[in-house]
Structure formats: structure tokens, C-alpha cells
Amino acid sequence: MYGLNTDIALDSPSKYYSIENYAKGVARWCPGCGDHAVLANMQKLLRDKQMAPEKTVFVSGIGCSSRFPHYMNTYGFHGLHGRAFPIAEGIKFRRPDLDIFVITGDGDCTSIGAGAWIHAIRYNMNMTVLLLNNEIYGLTKKQSSPTSRVGTVSNTTPDGSILPPISPIQTTLGVSNASFVAQTTDWNPAHMYETIKAAYEHKGFSFVHIIQRCPIFQGALADEQVANKDAIVYLNHDNGIKVDDTIAKMFKNEINHDPTDLSTARDLAKDSSKIHMGLFYQDKDAPCYDDYGASNIGFTVEQKEAALNAEFDKFAI
């Protein structure tokens, strides 16, 4: 209409998404499984950020936690064991408009998918990665995993596992171009929420290690972890992950750790006697491979035709 400049008209939100808009089906994890807490927090985060379900993709591998995408009313890709990262990278490479979440487990990420994991850290593509680590294989019924602590009795290690576990945080911090490394636990949902929120807000490969319980196959371990409040140390810093004061007060121990200090972060990760909760490390300037991937999208047919003609000229006789 004459006199109206449509360019300055503000978009009013056409739809408000509630948690129900993000939920799908009934999660079939065992009662008491830590995965439920992560799912609830994730749906809450999507609601709080009002992410468009059609612009959000959950990618997973295989394992208990990798069932996650089936319970999200977004796009989902329930892939292959150990291969969530390459799939997620391929999705993100040319789709800067999509929000990508990767849900992986300790077997999926640190065992069969270890190679892809290392390289995913280095690619530093913009995605939020949750490693749900219960230190055991659950779906295949109790085999030890690379993160199982020494002495873990399982169906494949009936006399107790003998090798020291891989520390996912330590490993991630050891890879060049790591840009966001944080840790939380399933029994502190408020801290977990703030952690995955901070991870989502970080541009790059945001790696969140979630220590969680498997009441079926790691029951004793879970009890011990939750009960031992002395072992838990809250990483508190102005540039770290903030939690509500009432939550912060619940921690018996805390240290002031600057998340730009990689060397100290590595020292903290080495200490397996403690569970450090919060942000180990963040580098906001680490290069993102998807910036390169998506930097030349949208060529027209005419541009491509001209390019092809130029190539044929080079091979012409």
C-alpha cells in the first residue's frame, strides 16, 4: 500500500513454542536413568531459546543415550555407532541456519567413535555436543567402556577391568582447536541446564561431558558419586558458567578457574579424584570449519554455467 514501507515492519512471533512442542513419544530409558534429566533440560532449553523445531537437528550414534533424537519433535538423525560426528559435520557444513545438537555416549564417542571425536574437536563446527557418560555399555547389557574405572566388573571384564580410563575432558583439552569444554552431572539439573545453555550460546564445538548414572549396571557407582560431596568442586569464575546463588551454595568446594587458562584446565582434568563442575576452557576465537564450508552458498545456475564453460575452454582442442 502506498506510504507503507514494509522493510521496517517488525516480525511479531507467529508462534510460541511450549515444552510440549518439542517433546515426542515416551522415552524408553530405564527409570532412574540420567538420560531423562538431560532430555527434560534440553526441551526446556529449546523452549527458553524458542528454537524453531524445523531448524533444529539432533544427531546421535548408537547406544542408550543415542535414542535421544526419537524423543525430540525436531529433525533427528539416529545414525551409526560412533559416527554421529561426521553426520553432524556434513549437516552443518552448508546449513548455517540450522542448530545442531549431538548426543553421544561413552562407548559411542570415546571407543568406536574416538577417531571421529578427535577430528570433530579440531573442525570446531558450531554444534552442541553432549557426552552422556555412565561408564558402562547399557544397551548391550553391561560391558566395560573406555571410561570405566579400574576394577569395573562387567560381562567382558568379570575379574575387573585393568586399564585406566580415558578422561573425556582431558582428551578433549589435548586436541588442537578445542574451543568449549565443560562438565556437569545428571544429579544437578540446574547446573546441567546452565552448562548446556552456555554450550549452546558458544559458537563452535561445545563439548559438555555429563557424568551420569546407570542405576541398572552401575548402581553402586552412582550412589557413591552422588553421596561424596567432598569430591565435587564447582568451577566458579566471572567468565565461567553461572548458576543461581542457591545452587552455588550447595557446593562444598569451589575454585576460581579462568576458562581461558588452558594449562590449568588440563591440570584440573588430570585430577581423577575430583569431579570439577563448570567450564574448563573456552576459546571464542578458535576458527570454525563451517564458516569456510558455508561461505560460498547460493551460486546461480548462470554462474555455474559460466564456470563450466570456462572449464571446458581449458580442455578444449
Next chain:
Amino acid sequence: MDKTATLEKTETLKALKIDEHIVEIVSDSGEGAQKCGVSFAAISAKMGNGVWTVEIIPAEIQPPARSREGASGIRIRIGSKKITNSGNEANLVIALNEQVPYGRIDQNAYKEGTTMLLECKWATDPSKDIRKKYADALADFKSRGYNVIEIPMELECLKVVKNARKGKNMWVLGMLCYIYSRGIEKGETQIKNIFRKKSDKIINSNIDLLHAGYKWAKANLNFHYDVPGMDTDEKMVVMNGNEAIGLGVAASGMEVCSMYPITPATSASHLLAEIFKNFGGRVHQAEDEIAAVGFAIGSSYAGKTAVTITSGPGMALKTEFLGLASMAEIPLVVIDVQRGGPSTGLPTKVEQSDLLSTIYGMPGDAPKIVMATSTIEECFHFVILARKLAESFRTPVYILTDANLATGQQPYPRPKIQKDWFAPPIDQSPWKDEVNPYEWDANTGLSKRAIPGQAGGQFTLTGLAHNSQGKVSYHPDENQESSELRSRKIASFQKTLKPPTINGKEKGDLLIVGWGSTLGAISEAIDIAQNEGINVSSIHLRFLNPLEPGLKEIFNNFKKVITIEINYSDRVDNPQFTDDNRRYSQLSWMLRAHTLTDIDCYSNVEGQPLSPKRIVDVIKHKLSNL
């Protein structure tokens, strides 16, 4: 020492007109024989000649110098007519030392009467051992009936440049330009083109060498040929198969090539890496073969169809993901530049050994479309077709090519670009609520895919058994039905195919069935045999899965049907192998099962392109046992 000095030339030789010639240049690795040969081929193609080249590649980057296993080089077959294969024995060989020809003699590449232009600097080498080896080889070559001409190539190059090792190849090119009456100015243009990224100094020094080689040959050689070109107004391009594949990817509108380096496939990605930015595309070099295909699948799922390019060992690693692509119906183009196998096998040599593993080599039933290119031209066009089929049929599409096509150069008509080659932008329109993620058409099995970003299309893609709603399903009927619908897609695609064209009579004594890069050699062999009065015909398959229709009807009109392939089969002349245990070549195995016809085979794993002569021998042998 300089035997050529005795060749006295009193007048300008008149060029002898010939229909075709096969030239080989063999050297140590790194002496530039391939650059020289490719240049000679390009110049010949520009003069209207039919051309086919095959690279002779040692397995190692730096094999020992002056060794038979180190033979590196190129074969160039040029002719007045279209050339479709690398032919039989060479007519002319240029050898930069006396040991490397043995690598080719082992492969029966030369014959009595083959002219050998041999670098003679080794005759005066400071090492007694080398001098002796040279003398022994020279005597041996002569006893084999080769027409050996010793040439002081290094010495002549040193008159022009300080270091002859770099540049001798352009001196040789100059010599070839004289021998085959290629205008020297065409050589100059070619040098300017191949060294376009180098300094003028380097270009000029190479042009000087070209002239020196030309002049020397003119003054000293007592033979001189003309291979007249074809007169054609048609615009042509010349390239190798991997370049054609790279261009095909760009022309198909695909924008992501996700790969991991592997011989002999990588050079296709090299070309793409150089040119793809001009097409709005990206090459992703993944951390491994598995990640390469996973990345391509992710990219396809969220956008335009992507491609992954690999070879046999890479195919083996990708298997699980390729099964997922079939199961979850993700469009994907997979290009397998086949090499010798199994395991690491013969990385630089030709084989057609991935046929069965591509079609059947994954757990469960994983339907797919598999095609094979038989010419360089098809390497280009099939990629465009593959992209379209992948999207129309929501399936992975495989292109099998091989090491022979990968590095072989051949001219073909410059493709006329069509706008619909380029993939359209991805659909981001809202998804109709009532449409399922796998809304399979009951007749064709076809369904439309929802792409992330399409509002209302949200579903969770899974490699688990699933129903039309995309939901995980362990229900017996649903798994049976969804498997059948995925297979029905392939059946409906097969209905769109035409029966293969028969080269020769529709009825006869013998029918040869081939696929892939052997097309040229088989066709030439059929021509030779037919001219000798043998009643033999051939067909060449482009679609291997599904197979082209009407095969059984065609086979029924021949007394005997055999496949000719470059892969393994048990030969019947060994008593260990009987009718009860004989293992057939791969296409033969498939066709026997498919048509219930007693199809014989000839195949080998010698790592060489099949020559027409070898195929004629096979034809005669098989007919004598009718």
C-alpha cells in the same frame, strides 16, 4: 658411442603416412615422462587425431632408479580415426635408461620391430657396473628384434640447459613433434599452457629444449611419420576420466564432495578442489573413509545431494554407512575408481573387482542403483545422471569406473550444457502435515523426503527398521513391507531402461558381454574378428544394478555367451578347477544367476588394460571349443 651420428641425412625426409601408432615413454619416476606424453596426446588431439593414453605408474613414489619395477611413463596411441583403447604392442618406445623397458617387456608391451629410442649416456657412465648393464641390455634389445637407436639425449639437453634431468621430457616432446609431424608451434602453445603458473624463464627454457629436440631429430633420424587427423567441425575437449568425473560433479549441481585420499581416485578431487569454488562447491577432505561418507550423507540429508569419491579399500570401509543410505533412503552419489584388490592389492593398476561387493557387499538387503562408465565421456555424463537418479529414487547411486579410465586421456565432443544439469535449490517449503516421512507409493516404492528447515516435516531418520511414519518398528509385517518397497524402487527404475545395443549380428556363434573400461578393446577385437569372418557380437552393460532388460532373450540367440572382464576367475585348464568348484568372474556370476544361462568367462588380474589382440585370441579359443 653416438651411433646416430652415422645416420646421414642428405635431404628432408618425406613423412610416411600411417593410420595409427602407439608410442611409449618410459623413465625413472620424476623425469616427467607423463607430462611429455600427455602434452603429445593433447597436441595430437588438437590436430584431429583419435587419442588414448594410459599411464604407466610404479607403486612407489620414489622407486629405485634404473630398475624394472621403477618403470614410470605413459603410452599414447594416436590414430587417424577414433581410438577407443590402448591397443597392442608399441611401435615406438623412448627409454631414458636401459632398465625401465624391462618393466614393460614383462608385460609384453613391445614386439619385434618396435623402434626404441634409447638414452645412451649410460654407455659412458663412470660406473663400470652401469656400463656393463647398458651394454648387456642393448645386446638383449637387439636380439629381441627391436630397432634400437641410441640417442645422446642428456648431452644434447646440456647444450641448452644446465640441469638436464628437469627438461629432458620437453626435449623428447620436441623429438616427437618432429617424428609425427606435429607443428613445433603447437608444442610451444602446449608448453605455455602446462607451465602457465610458472615464470617466463621456465617457459622459455622449456621452449628452447623443445626446439632443440625437434632440430636434433630432424637432423639425425631417418624416419618421419604423418598421422592425418580427422576433419571435423565438432568442438572437442580432451581430458582423462578422473578429470571428467570432477567436471561432471561440478556440472551436476552437487556442491559437496567429501573424500579421503586414495589411489587412483584422488585426482578427481584434486581437480574439484581447484575449480569447485567457481561453482559454489566445497571439497571436504575427511579424517578417514568412513567419516568421508558420513559427512556426505549428513550433507545430502540436510541439503543438495553430495558425492564421495573413493576406491576399493575405501568402499570396504564405507560399507556400514552405505547400508544406512539404502535403509534410510538418502540420496547420495558414490564414485568408485576401481583398482586391483583385495586388501591393498595393486593400487595403481586396473581391475573391475568391486562389482559384487558394491551390489551385495553389505549386511542385509540394501537396494541401490549401480552403473559403470565405459568411456571418458561417460565419466562426465554419468555423474549428472547419477545425481538426478539419486534424488528421483531417493537412493544411493554408484558409479564404477577404474584406473584405466582414471588416467586415460581421450577427446570427446564438448558437452552442450543444459540448465537442468544443475541441481535446483533445496525445498524449504512447509511440509504437508498429513504426509509421512516415508509416504511410499505402493506401486513404485517412491516417496518424497523432508529436508531440515521444512516446517512440519520433522522426523527422526534412523537406520533401524522403520515404518512409513519413520518410526522404529520391529513388526514383522512392517519390516517385510518396507524392505519390499525399497526394492520396488529399483524394479520401477529398471522398467525405464532399454535393452543393450548389440554390436554385430543379433544371432551368432559367440556373444561377448563386457562392462566398464574394456568397451574400446572389445569393440576393436570384434571388428578384427568379424573381418576374419568370425560370427561374434558383443554387448556392453552400463547398468549393473538393476541389470538392463532383455538379456536372456539376447543370450538365447547365441551358441555361446562369455563375459570378458578384468577381475579374477578360475581358469579351466587347471585340474584343481572343475565344473563343480569353478569360481566365475563377477559379471558372469551375476548373469548366470540372473538369466539361468550357462555363461562362460575370460578374465585376468594382470593389472593391465586388455588389448584387442588378447580378446581376439580369447574369441578364437572359445569358438574352437564350441
